[in-house]
Amino acid sequence: MKDGVKMIGVLIGIVILAIIVYLGVLAYQQRVRKQVAALTTKKESMMTIPLADEIKLVGEMSLTGHSLENYEDLQADYTDIKENRFERIDQQLSQLTDDSRGINLPQLRQSLNKVTQLVDETDELIQSVQADLANLQEVDKQHRQAVHELEQKYQGLRKTLLAKNFAFGPSIDQLEERLSQLEDDFDTFTQLTKEGDHERAADVLEQLKEDTSILDDLIADIPPLYRDLTVTYPDQVKELKSGYQQLSDQHYHFGEMNLPDLIQKIEGRINENLATLKDLRPEDAQVVNDRIANQIDQVYDLMQTELDAKAPVTANLDGVAKFIAHAQNQSHTLLNELDRLGQNYTLDHQELETARELNEQIRTIDGIYQADVQAIADKQATYSQILEHQEHQNKDLTQIEEQQGQILKSVAGLVDEERQARETLQQFDFNLHSLRRQVENLNLPGIPQTYLDYFFVVRDEVAQLATDMDQPQIDMERITKQLLIIQTDLDTLKEKTEDLIDSSQLAEQLLQYANRYQVSHEDVATASKKASQLFEKDFQYAQALETIATVLDEVEPGSYKRLEDAYYNRKGTQKPEKKPAE
Known part of the structure; x- marks a missing residue:
């Protein structure tokens, strides 16, 4: 029983599978038929393209050379399409329609791919x-259009040369020769175009365009250059002359510039450049024209410069x-003053030499000025x-006048400086005598x-200093340095004198004060004896003061300070500060 049920299940599965396969085959067959219909429609649409008319139209263009070869290849392709490919497509599509009723799916797929590839x-x-037929028509159209345009351009150039040949001067012969060559090339291009040999015509066209453009530029560039060389510049040269x-x-003159030669x-460059223009070299001619224009401007400027200079020169x-x-006059005054001062003073900064150099410069300036005035009088002046x-x-x-003023200023004070120096010398001498009297009035046993x-x-x-001041020529710079040195040394001498007076006077007073302790204090007696020796025999008053002051402060603290303050109070001065030892 169980085996029977299992067998029934297997049979049902096989039936279901068979149904699914059948339905799949039907679906694929239907898909193939649709693709066949689409390919048929595409083939019919290709047949509607009027290739035959286009082949006929291009064939009527009388093609030759490479263009004809291209056309014949296209004609062969058209014949292949019409007589072979379309027929093969119809056969394969018909066979594919018949095969779509069968169940040989791999063969069906292979046939479908083959016919699809053929259609594509x-x-x-x-x-x-x-596209190639359209290109041949376009090239033919372009060449015919080029023929028309170049013919118009050529006729325009020819008309210009004929109507305005006077504007080209010596260039006209070569321009006409180039125009003739252009005409020959144009005829060649026209013939090739009519014959339909578009490849050779294209090569000729490129050269023809280039030559036409060059000739067009020459016709445009040469007239203004020729006009400058034959009208503008000659008129200007005439005006310059x-x-x-x-x-x-x-009676205007131009120095070393030879205007007639310039x-x-x-004029020579103008004639030379006409030859350049004759050789059809407008770029080179333009460079020379620019140079000529600059040279003309230079001569104009030279003449205008002389015209402009005369009025201010005269003024x-x-x-x-x-x-x-x-x-x-200022130089004469300065030299006289320096000569006078030089008799009494040493001039250390080459004032006289500088003044003489300045005077020589003035003489040179005056010489040039006099020569210029004479040139004007002789009508030989270059203004x-x-x-x-x-x-x-x-x-x-x-x-020069600034330098003269500086020299005068530098020597103007020499007399005042001498007067002040002599007054200072007298004061130095007085101070020395005063210091000497002060020391002599002390009645000291001796001077250190x-x-x-x-x-x-x-x-x-x-x-x-007095000797130097009495010289016939006084060196005030040296005198000034001496004054500064003496003033410093005299100030130091004053300090030394004050120190001598103070130390000797105080030492004397302290020795007298120490007498009261000589009996009671042996060290005071000893110090007094030593200090007296320093005072009376060695004349070392500062050391004597220090010796006795030290022992008194030990015996009677503060005694030296008290006696010292009393001394300066009586003297009416303050105790001088001791300078640090150097």
């Missing part, structure tokens, strides 16, 4: 043939003459050069040798 390739070939003659008649060179003559005269001289003269004279040495040094310095 045919469609691509039709589009390619159609006339202007130069007028200026020469009015004008002649300009400046009197002012420069007065400036030179003033500088000469621009004289104007330049005047500008330099004003500048140089200004600097160090003080005497310093005193004599200062005295000798003062004496040397």
Whole structure:
């Protein structure tokens, strides 16, 4: 029983599977039939393309050469499409329709792929043939259009050369020769185009376009250059010659610049550039034209410069003459003053030499000025050069007078400096005598040798200053340095004198005060004896003061300070501060 049920289940499964397979086959067959219908529609749409008309239209263009070869290849492709491919497509589609009723699915798929590929390739070939046919028509159209345009351009160039041949000067022969060559090339291109040999026509067309463009540029560029060389520049040269003659008649001169020679060179360059233009080299001719224009402007500028310079030169003559005269008078005054001062003073900064150099510069300036004035009187003046001289003269004279003023200022105070130096010398001498009297009035047993040495040094310095001041020529710079040194040394001598007075006076008072302790204090007696020796025999008053002051402060603390304060109170001065030892 169980085996029977299991067998029934298997049979049902097989039936269901068979149904599914059958339905799948039906579905695929239906899909193939739809694709066959689509391919049939596409093939019919390709057949509607009017390739035959286009082949016929292009065939009527009388093609030759490579263009004809291209056309014949397209014609062969068209024949293949029409007589072979379409028929094969119909056969394969019909066979595929019949096969779609069967169940050999792999064979059916292979046949479908094959016919689909054939249809697609045919469609691509039709589009390619159609595009190439259109390209041949477009090239033919372009070439015919080019023929029309180039013919118009050629006729325009020819008309320009015929109507305005006078505007091209020596270039006309070569321009007409190029036009003739252009005409020959144009005829060749026209013939190739009519014959339909578009490949060769294209090569000729490119060269023809280039040659036409070059000729067009030449026709545009040459007339203005030729006009400058034959009208503008010659007129300007004529004007330059006339202007130069007028200026020469009015006695204008141009220094080392030879204007007739410059004008002649300009004329030569004009003639040379006409030859350049004849060779159809407008770019080179333009460079030379620019150079000619600059040279013409240069000559104009030279003449205008002389015209512009005359008025200011004439106006400046009197002012420069007065400036030179003033500088000469100031130089004369300065040299006299330096000569006078040089008899009494040493001039250490080359004042006299500098003044003489400045005077020589003034003489040179005056010489140039006189030569310029004579040139004007002789009607040989180059006014621009004289104007330049005047500008330099004003500048140089200004600097010279500034230097003269500085020299006068530097020596003007020599007399006052001498007077002040002599007054200071008298004061130094008075101070020395005053210090000497102060020391002599002390009635000391002797004077320390160090003080005497310093005193004599200062005295000798003062004496040397007096000697230098009595020289026929006084070196005030040296005198000034001596004054500063003596003043410093005299101040130091004053301090040393005060120290000598104070130390000797205080030492004397402390020795007297120490007498009260000599019997009761042996150390005081000993110190008093030593201090007396230093005071009376060695003249070392500061050491004597220190010796006795030290022992008194031990015996009677504060005694030295009290006696010292009393001394300075009586003297009416403050105790001087001790300078640090050097």
